[in-house]
Each structure stands twice: as structure tokens, then as C-alpha cells.
Amino acid sequence: MSTFNLASPPIDATTDVVIVGGGLAGLFCALKLSPRPVTVISAAPLGEGASSAWAQGGIAAAVAEGDSAEAHAADTIAVGGGIVDKDIALGLAREAPARIHDLLQYGVPFDRDLEGKLAVGREAAHSARRIVHVQGDMAGKAIIAALIAAVRNTPSIRVIEGYTAEALLTDGDTVFGLQLRKSDDVTAAPIVIPSRAIVLATGGIGHLYAVTTNPAEASGQGLAIAARAGAIIADPEFVQFHPTALNVGRDPAPLATEALRGEGATLINGNGERFMLTLDPLAELAPRDIVARGVFAEIAARRGAYLDATKALGAKFAAKFPTVYASCIAAGIDPATQPIPIAPAAHYHMGGIAVDHHGRTSLKGLWAGGEVSSTGAHGANRLASNSLLEAVVYAARIAEDIGGNTFATPVRLSTNPGLRNSAMPPRAESSLRAMMSSHVGVVRNGNQLMDAVQAFAAIERNSNNIALRNMATTALIVAASAWSRRESRGAHFRSDYPAEDLAQRNRTMTTLNEARGIAASVTDTPPLKRTSAGA
Structure with missing residues (x-):
């Protein structure tokens, strides 16, 4: 991996692929494209500013005995509000084991059971235990750390850190380049990068909301620059609110992973009542939209909402969920003995830039992967832990689609005055x-x-x-x-x-x-x- 500076050789627009985004989708795509020359552009240093690095739940994959891709797809379809693309959901589930294998090859230390098999947990609306974790709630952090190490050891990947993509440059319906600006110097002159193969992996839109679990970089910039270039946008109205963000006044709000409820934690109001029992047969394990509205209603009624793990986990909390435990302790809450105050927070965007099953957008020369895209896999409501899976599946598909193609030299580019x-x-x-x-x-x-x-x-x-x-x-x-x-x-x-x-x-x-x-x-x-x- 080489680091960008203004004296670096110019990008060869006939061979180089430009990937915008240093999260899971962007890094995985870059690695899958190796040894083809790739330039990764990240607004923040690698490992920072990516929602995938904060993911606690893990990755959904039918890798356990008795589970199947068909069952995984059926669960995905069941929670998607009737508009999940069934073929996309099944393809995603079928590719999951191969992508888990890839991540293992890149050094991701997924949890294993006493027999050495991948350990799997259960989360809301899954019919089986199929979530692979790292140390309980550290999957995102561990995956990104492993991929960063792999990227830094790959000579064909060049990284531009600290630059924000602010516009796509086009000729008709074809993308020819990208306009960047230094993230920490808004008065700096913009920089233009020519390319006929651009992959947007810029993340979601959570920071558009006052209460969110997403980093500040998740402000919808990637979706916006694609839309302003004329790209079709799919399902933008469907925004998932995580029902159990810590309600402790922090921005972004720390997340209390869904896996806590999978381990038996309950949702109560200020009166100690389990309010989800009357709202859905699955209670705390109901789809996220139902749980989020239940929590929202308790807060609106001024009864408050809390996640209570004192009986289900108690003294085991710190060892099983160290990230959530640390966030609670920092806020003056001991989750082993006290219920955790919670509120719904903008968490994931099911909508995004419309892409086909290869990750191609409606604009020639532009692909999109990860949360900035909309594949049809999530429908109106994402199944827990399908987001990281979708990111790696589509990153691999995009890399394969770009493959060994050589692109024509772009037209002469200049910044947009x-x-x-x-x-x-x-x-x-x-x-x-x-x-x-x-x-x-x-x-x-x-x-x-x-x-x-x-x-x-x-x-x-x-x-x-x-x-x-x-x-x-x-x-x-x-x-x-x-x-x-x-x-x-x-x-x-x-x-x-x-x-x-x-x-x-x-x-x-x-x-x-x-x-x-x-x-x-x-x-x-x-x-x-x-x-x-x-x-």
C-alpha cells in the first residue's frame, strides 16, 4: 500500500479503480481487485469514520448444522415488509459462507466453540442461531482492523486519507472522474481524479439525524453526489432506527447491540413493565421497526424505556459484551446491576443508490456497495446482521464485475467552477x-x-x-x-x-x-x- 501525496504519480485512468470509502465494503473490494491498481479515498484515517467498524452484532451466515441459505433468505424476506427482492436475498445467503471464509483468510478472529467450529448467536427475527461474532460485540472493529492490515500489505492499493469526495464529474450518463477536497481544510483548492471505474462505498445517512449511532462521516454525501450526477435512488424512505441506543446524551449515541436481547435481556419502562409483550408475539426479538416504535411510544408517554440485562447476564455482562459495558460505565451506569436507559436512533439506511446484482448503478462507470447502495435485499426493514454480509458480498461482486476490464481514457477534466x-x-x-x-x-x-x-x-x-x-x-x-x-x-x-x-x-x-x-x-x-x- 502506498500513501497519497501531491507528488505521487497520477492515477492511470485506463487501469486504476477509484474506491471512495474506507469501511468494510471499500476495503474488501480493494483487496478483491488485487493485484489490479486501486486507489482508496477515505475522508478519515482508515479505521475511523466507518459505521462498519462500530458494528457490534456480527455477520449473518448459515454456517451451523441444521441451518440453510434458504432459511436465512426466508427470514430476510419475512421482515422486509413485502418488498425484498427474493432472488437477491437468496443469492446473498448462499454466498455468505464463502465471504466468511474470505474474512477468515484475511485474519478476522471469529469466535469458535469448544470443538473449534464457528460459534453462532441468535438475533431478532432470525429463526436460527447464525450470527458469527468476535468477542461478543467487537465484530466490526475486528473485521476492519484485519482488513486494514491486509490493505497495508497489498502493494497495488494506494490510499488517500483525509480527502472528501464532493462531486462526480460526468459526460451525459457516464462518470469520468471525481472531485475531492481536503477534509480538514475547506478553503483548499479542489483536486480532480480522472477515472472510468469509480466505486462508491461511502456509508449511510445516520448523521442526518440528531440522534444516531453512526459517525459524523455518515452524512449522506455519497448518495448526494450520485443523485446530483443523475443516478437513480432506490427506497430512500426506509430508514432503520435501532431501538436500543444508549440514551445518555452522547453524539453519536453508543449502541446496545441486539445480541443482548438474543441473550435474554428485556425491555422495560420506568414502571418496570415489559411493554413489548403486548405489542408482538416475539416481544424483545420482534423486528427492529416494531421494537423501535414500542420504545418510542414509552418515551413519548414519559414513562421512559430501559434495557434490563441484570437477570439474563448480571456479572457476566462485562466479559460477554465489553464494548457496551465500557459505554455504560463511562456514562455512570453499571449494566450488571442497573437497567440501561435507551432511545431509538437512526442506525441504517435500507435505501440508497439503486444497483443491480453486480453492484452497477444507473450511471456508466459507477458502482456502489455497502450502505450507500440499495440492492433490494433489505426491503422496508433490514434483518439484523445482514448489513455486513451485504457489504462483503457486493464488494466481491463489484470486484469481479470490474475484473480485467480496461477503460478508455476519460475526457479532459477540470473542477466545477x-x-x-x-x-x-x-x-x-x-x-x-x-x-x-x-x-x-x-x-x-x-x-x-x-x-x-x-x-x-x-x-x-x-x-x-x-x-x-x-x-x-x-x-x-x-x-x-x-x-x-x-x-x-x-x-x-x-x-x-x-x-x-x-x-x-x-x-x-x-x-x-x-x-x-x-x-x-x-x-x-x-x-x-x-x-x-x-x-
Whole structure:
């Protein structure tokens, strides 16, 4: 691995692949492309700023005796609100064991049982124990550490750290390059990288919300630059809120992994009552959207919500879940003896840049993988621990699709003179995040969504700050799509349309121009164009 500086040799646009994002999808794709020359661009140093590094649950894979890819796919489909692409879900489940093997080869120390077999745990809505972990709740950290070590030992991979992608440069529907700027110097001149093969692996949108488990880098920048270049965006209204983020006033909010409930921890309110028992037959192990709304309702009713592991784990808590334990102790809570205060937090985006089963977007020369993409595997509600699996499966598919191709030399590129930048206005950013939480959050309604659409459209139209404008671009697309889906499905819940509508049992496909059109005439715009599930 070589490190970028301005004196480095220029990228050969006919052979080099440019990957934007230093998380699981980006690093895994780079390794799978080896020995082809690859340049990885990361806004933060490798290992920082990636949601995958914070993942506690693990990776879902049918590797245990008695389990099967078909059962895994069936569970994925069951929680997806009726719009999961069944072929994609089955393909994902079938490739899982091979990708787990790859990660083992890269040095990931997955937990094993006394017989030396991979140890597997159970999480919400899974019909079997199929989650592979590392030291209980340290899977994401361990996986990223192993991949970083592998990347640093791969000569064909060059890393550019501390640069943010702020625009894709295109000619018609073809991507020819990327515009970057130093992350810590907003006044620096932008840099242009030519390439006919760009992979976006920039992560999700959690930081658009005031309460999130995601790092600040997960602010929807990748989705925004693709949308502004004309890419089709799929299912943007479906945002998953993790029901058990620690409610201790930290930003981002520390996460209390789903695996705690898999080990028997219960959800109680301030009166000590297990409120999930009356909401779903699976109680604490119900799909995340149902649990998130249950927690939300208890907080809204001012009873509070707590995760109680004192009986299920007690003194074993620290050894089994060291990351959660450390977060609790730092907040003055002993989870072995005290219930943990919790709240729903923006956690994962089922929507994203629409891709096919190869990871190709609607723009030539542009692929997308990981949370920034939308494959159809998650539908309206992601099954626990399927996100890391999807990231590695599609990273491998993208690498195979790019393969040995040689791309034509791009047209001459220059920076976009209309793109200027300045320091992010903190008040404007805080206001946007607050509106996303209050108006486009766990529970939504038409009037609030209408206000949000109009507010975000004004920022997207008028702001000269690139980072803020890109945040508003993604926020607008999410809010406009949520306004158009006049029903409740999966993680998208409308209090004014609380039931599912069979006629809307389809995925959403939209563009930035369509979202702008909704903002211009938000009261009488017809629903967004929809495609049938599996399209």
C-alpha cells in the first residue's frame, strides 16, 4: 500500500479503480481487485469514520448444522415488509459462507466453540442461531482492523486519507472522474481524479439525524453526489432506527447491540413493565421497526424505556459484551446491576443508490456497495446482521464485475467552477438534523413531511456550502419519498396512514429531479414512480 501525496504519480485512468470509502465494503473490494491498481479515498484515517467498524452484532451466515441459505433468505424476506427482492436475498445467503471464509483468510478472529467450529448467536427475527461474532460485540472493529492490515500489505492499493469526495464529474450518463477536497481544510483548492471505474462505498445517512449511532462521516454525501450526477435512488424512505441506543446524551449515541436481547435481556419502562409483550408475539426479538416504535411510544408517554440485562447476564455482562459495558460505565451506569436507559436512533439506511446484482448503478462507470447502495435485499426493514454480509458480498461482486476490464481514457477534466466551499455552518447543520429527527423520524405524518421537504429543498437550492448542500440533497430525497409513500410499511410509519396498502407493495425508484418536483408542488404531486419488487 502506498500513501497519497501531491507528488505521487497520477492515477492511470485506463487501469486504476477509484474506491471512495474506507469501511468494510471499500476495503474488501480493494483487496478483491488485487493485484489490479486501486486507489482508496477515505475522508478519515482508515479505521475511523466507518459505521462498519462500530458494528457490534456480527455477520449473518448459515454456517451451523441444521441451518440453510434458504432459511436465512426466508427470514430476510419475512421482515422486509413485502418488498425484498427474493432472488437477491437468496443469492446473498448462499454466498455468505464463502465471504466468511474470505474474512477468515484475511485474519478476522471469529469466535469458535469448544470443538473449534464457528460459534453462532441468535438475533431478532432470525429463526436460527447464525450470527458469527468476535468477542461478543467487537465484530466490526475486528473485521476492519484485519482488513486494514491486509490493505497495508497489498502493494497495488494506494490510499488517500483525509480527502472528501464532493462531486462526480460526468459526460451525459457516464462518470469520468471525481472531485475531492481536503477534509480538514475547506478553503483548499479542489483536486480532480480522472477515472472510468469509480466505486462508491461511502456509508449511510445516520448523521442526518440528531440522534444516531453512526459517525459524523455518515452524512449522506455519497448518495448526494450520485443523485446530483443523475443516478437513480432506490427506497430512500426506509430508514432503520435501532431501538436500543444508549440514551445518555452522547453524539453519536453508543449502541446496545441486539445480541443482548438474543441473550435474554428485556425491555422495560420506568414502571418496570415489559411493554413489548403486548405489542408482538416475539416481544424483545420482534423486528427492529416494531421494537423501535414500542420504545418510542414509552418515551413519548414519559414513562421512559430501559434495557434490563441484570437477570439474563448480571456479572457476566462485562466479559460477554465489553464494548457496551465500557459505554455504560463511562456514562455512570453499571449494566450488571442497573437497567440501561435507551432511545431509538437512526442506525441504517435500507435505501440508497439503486444497483443491480453486480453492484452497477444507473450511471456508466459507477458502482456502489455497502450502505450507500440499495440492492433490494433489505426491503422496508433490514434483518439484523445482514448489513455486513451485504457489504462483503457486493464488494466481491463489484470486484469481479470490474475484473480485467480496461477503460478508455476519460475526457479532459477540470473542477466545477460552480462548486465553492466554506466551513460547515453549525447552526444550519444542527437545524437540519433536528428536523430530520422530528419530521422524518420513527413516526411520520404528511404535514411534517411537507414542511421538511420544503425546508430541505430551499437549502439544496440556495446553499453555497458543498457539505451542507449535499446533506440537504439526501434529506430532501428521503423526505420527499416518505411523503409520497402514503402507507406504513416496515421502518416507514405514517401516523396518518397507519396501515399497509397492497397497491404500494413495491420498491421506490426516484431521482433528485423528481424530489425537486415534489418540493415545488408538494400538496398535489402524485406518488413517486414505483417498480415491482424484484425489478
